[in-house]
Amino acid sequence: MNLDKAVTNKNAEMKGQRTTTLFRLLKLIANTSPWMLITSIIAIILSAGANIIGSLFIERLINVYIIPLTKQAHPSFGPLWQAIVVMFGFYAIGFISSYLFAVLMAVLAQKVQYRVRNEMFEHMEKLPISYFDENDYGDIMSRYTNDIDTLMQMISQSIPQFMNSTLNIVFALVAMFTLSWQLTIFTLVMFVLSLGIVRFLTSRSSHYFQLQQKELGQVNGYNEEMLNGLKVIKVFSHEPEVEEEFETYNHALENAAGKANTYATVLFPIMGNMGNLLYVLIAVIGGAVSLNHLAPISLGVIGAFLQLAKQFSMPIAQISQQLNSIVMALAGAKRIFDLEDEPVETDDGDVTITKDRDVKGAWHWNVPQKDGSVKQVTVKGHIVFDNVNFGYSPNKQILYNISLDAKPGMKVALVGETGAGKTTISNMINRFYEINSGTITYDGIPISRIKKDDLRHSLSIVLQETHLFTGTVMDNIRFGNMEASDDDVYQAAHLSHADEFIHNLDEGYKTVIDGNGGDLSQGQMQLLSIARAMIADEPVMILDEATSSIDTQTEKLVQAGMDNLLAGRTSFVIAHRLSTIQNVDLILVLNQGQIVERGTNDELLQQHGYYYDMIQLQNSAHAS
Numbered sequence: 001m002n003l004d005k006a007v008t009n010k011n012a013e014m015k016g017q018r019t020t021t022l023f024r025l026l027k028l029i030a031n032t033s034p035w036m037l038i039t040s041i042i043a044i045i046l047s048a049g050a051n052i053i054g055s056l057f058i059e060r061l062i063n064v065y066i067i068p069l070t071k072q073a074h075p076s077f078g079p080l081w082q083a084i085v086v087m088f089g090f091y092a093i094g095f096i097s098s099y100l101f102a103v104l105m106a107v108l109a110q111k112v113q114y115r116v117r118n119e120m121f122e123h124m125e126k127l128p129i130s131y132f133d134e135n136d137y138g139d140i141m142s143r144y145t146n147d148i149d150t151l152m153q154m155i156s157q158s159i160p161q162f163m164n165s166t167l168n169i170v171f172a173l174v175a176m177f178t179l180s181w182q183l184t185i186f187t188l189v190m191f192v193l194s195l196g197i198v199r200f201l202t203s204r205s206s207h208y209f210q211l212q213q214k215e216l217g218q219v220n221g222y223n224e225e226m227l228n229g230l231k232v233i234k235v236f237s238h239e240p241e242v243e244e245e246f247e248t249y250n251h252a253l254e255n256a257a258g259k260a261n262t263y264a265t266v267l268f269p270i271m272g273n274m275g276n277l278l279y280v281l282i283a284v285i286g287g288a289v290s291l292n293h294l295a296p297i298s299l300g301v302i303g304a305f306l307q308l309a310k311q312f313s314m315p316i317a318q319i320s321q322q323l324n325s326i327v328m329a330l331a332g333a334k335r336i337f338d339l340e341d342e343p344v345e346t347d348d349g350d351v352t353i354t355k356d357r358d359v360k361g362a363w364h365w366n367v368p369q370k371d372g373s374v375k376q377v378t379v380k381g382h383i384v385f386d387n388v389n390f391g392y393s394p395n396k397q398i399l400y401n402i403s404l405d406a407k408p409g410m411k412v413a414l415v416g417e418t419g420a421g422k423t424t425i426s427n428m429i430n431r432f433y434e435i436n437s438g439t440i441t442y443d444g445i446p447i448s449r450i451k452k453d454d455l456r457h458s459l460s461i462v463l464q465e466t467h468l469f470t471g472t473v474m475d476n477i478r479f480g481n482m483e484a485s486d487d488d489v490y491q492a493a494h495l496s497h498a499d500e501f502i503h504n505l506d507e508g509y510k511t512v513i514d515g516n517g518g519d520l521s522q523g524q525m526q527l528l529s530i531a532r533a534m535i536a537d538e539p540v541m542i543l544d545e546a547t548s549s550i551d552t553q554t555e556k557l558v559q560a561g562m563d564n565l566l567a568g569r570t571s572f573v574i575a576h577r578l579s580t581i582q583n584v585d586l587i588l589v590l591n592q593g594q595i596v597e598r599g600t601n602d603e604l605l606q607q608h609g610y611y612y613d614m615i616q617l618q619n620s621a622h623a624s
Contacts, residue, residue: 018327021334029108029155032115036108043101044160048167050094055307056175057087062300101160109156113148119340120144126344129432130392138224139217143339146216147332154329158322165315165322172312179301179308183282187309190278194316201263208260209328213335215253222249264324282309349451353379353458363458363539365445379458380408380443381539381570383429388438390428398424400594402438406570406586413573413581415614416590422574424593426542429572430459460533461542466525473502474509476528480536492535498527541571578615587611 030037061083120143132140176184226233226242233242283306356362363379383406391397399421406412414422427433428440431452440447447455460480468476477489477498484492489509493499501524505511513520520528533541575581582601589597589604589611597604597611604611 017334018330021330021337024337025151025330025333028116029112029159032112033108036104036111040101040104040108040160041163043097043104044164045167047094047097047101048164048171050090050097051168051311052171052175052308054087054090054094055172055311056178056304057083057090058307059179059300059304061087062303098164101164105160106156109152112155113152116148116151116336117144120336123340123342123344127342128345129427131342133392136217136221136225138221140339141224142217142220143332143335146220147213147335150213150325150329150332151336154326154333158325158329162319162322162326165318168311168315169319172308172315176305176308176312179305180297183285183297183305183309186285187278187282187312190281191312191316198316201266205260205263205324205327208256208263209324210331211256212253212260213328213331215249215256217335219246219249219253222246260324260328278309278313279306282306345452347452349449349454351445351450351454353450353454360537365443365450367445367449377443377445379539381458382406382408382441382443383540383570384439384441385425385428386439386441388428388440389436390424390433391436392433397436398593399428402593402595404586404588404595404598406572408570409568410586411571411573411584413575413584413587414590415575415578415581415587415611420590421593422590423544425590426461426544426572426574429540429542430456430461458538459540459542460536460538461544462526462530462533463544466522466529468513468520468525468528470514471512472509473505473511473513473528476513477531477535480532480534484535488535489531492531495534496527496531498524498531501527539569541569542574543571544574545576578611578618589614 061080066080124140173184173188176187222245226246233239283302350368352366354364354366356364365377365379367375367377369375383404385402385404388399388402389397390399402421402425404412414425416422424433428435429447431447434448442450442455442458469479474486474489477492478484480492481488486509490499493502493509502508502511573581573584581587585600587597587599587601587604588595589609591610597607597609599607605615
């Protein structure tokens with residue numbers, strides 16, 4: 001009983017979600033282009049109405065024009081041809097109206113597609129980093145492709161055909177009552193019986209279409225993950241295991257899609273045959289009633305009623321078919337709206353930053369005062385952590401009582417085992433995540449008061465995972481400062497020693513690379529990433545294992561450029577190679593989210609503690 005109740009509640013919840021999604025989608029369509037939607041609705045009404053009037057005219061055509069001709073010795077076909085022209089006019093209006101709403105809805109669908117993609121992308125750019133850490137990129141991409149495609153098909157085809165079929169049913173029903181209420185009652189009885197079949201098949205297909213969209217997102221997410229790790233898969237010869245796991249996901253998709261399409265496909269022929277059966281029964285019953293004079297039903301009435309019955313039964317089959325497409329599209333629309341409903345990154349800051357264009361490298365904080373004035377504070381890069389605690393989830397704390405004082409121009413190195421919390425500290429500085437407790441100040445200003453965009457404008461970051469963008473080498477370096485001149489780009493490349501390999505490229509700085517770096521090595525891509533950070537010329541620099549992908553010889557050249565770059569700037573260096581941080585001002589040694597040692601390289605070596613053991617371990621590894 002509890003299981004049945006849970007299933008019932010879940011079905012009711014899903015139905016409520018579909019209704020909410022449908023109304024939201026209709027509002028979106030209406031707001032995109034009201035005149036297109038209104039014109040399409042008028043055209044749909046005209047199309048349905050004209051076809052029904054044309055069918056009703058069959059009664060007059062038979063009773064008034066055709067039957068009298070059979071009784072005339074010298075029949076005159078003029079009035080008959082005029083009647084046929086009139087009937088043709090009705091069907092022509094229906095055809096033109098159908099063409100008009102089909103074209104308008106197709107154009108409207110493209111406009112909605114354009115708007116939805118823009119809204120999704122703009123909203124996605126405002127989402128916190130945590131959203132992308134918790135969701136597969138492939139599943140997110142599936143919303144841009146598969147879900148939007150099903151949505152567009154619904155707007156351009158399913159909705160107008162659904163409306164047209166519904167109006168055909170209503171108009172046909174009214175017309176049939178005007179011809180013969182007895183035959184109409186019989187038709188409705190058959191219709192009620194067919195509704196039970198429609199309800200069963202659409203409910204089953206609805207469930208599996210929603211499951212299909214979910215499984216499709218899973219398959220895309222797995223594909224994206226495996227493509228990114230293809231080299232690793234080949235290195236470890238895990239192709240059979242990966243293929244087996246993919247087959248599991250693919251089989252789940254096949255199962256859901258197969259059942260969804262089976263129920264959807266079988267619906268149309270069943271309803272079509274029900275329509276044919278109804279057509280035959282009406283012809284038999286109507287003919288018997290007319291011949292036996294049981295009701296005032298003429299031959300013209302039977303002919304018109306048969307046509308109307310067909311126009312009544314066929315839309316039922318069409319509606320049942322379109323319902324499946326609508327349900328599948330609503331499942332996709334819900335996934336799209338779920339992304340758009342994700343809470344954006346909150347920002348309650350009121351402090352902004354401005355760059356002094358007269359003095360190179362000079363920046364100012366604009367701090368609002370209680371009296372309404374704005375105080376300018378020079379950006380020095382003084383960053384202080386005071387008993388900071390943080391966890392990515394309430395049940396798992398990562399940082400414990402982190403306290404540090406990075407004075408202006410100081411080089412601070414963060415070292416420790418993988419997972420010790422080094423990168424997490426940098427995430428706290430740029431507010432990718434908010435701390436649980438404690439305080440972080442930047443030049444004496446709590447960073448919670450600084451607008452996130454302005455805070456990040458004061459930071460240059462070189463990430464461990466290099467990412468370039470499709471464009472020229474110069475474009476990728478200039479990404480750090482879109483206003484930089486070509487000379488600024490050359491200088492940044494020179495300081496990072498990237499110019500040494502750039503000059504060897506076929507077209508130098510004009511060489512076009514794709515987002516994966518093209519034919520560049522991982523080390524070369526990292527050098528471009530470092531040059532990109534250099535050109536930004538910002539007060540604070542964060543290097544997250546920036547030299548991890550560079551060979552030892554290149555590392556020495558980059559280190560020399562780094563020393564020039566970091567002079568006068570506060571910098572945080574997350575280092576794996578301890579040999580690169582021996583000249584920094586402060587080394588913080590982390591272990592399981594806590595600072596266990598702090599000091600200069602010489603001071604820590606004299607302590608013969610955790611840092612000393614790490615140095616000895618790396619030296620032994622290099623020696624071997």
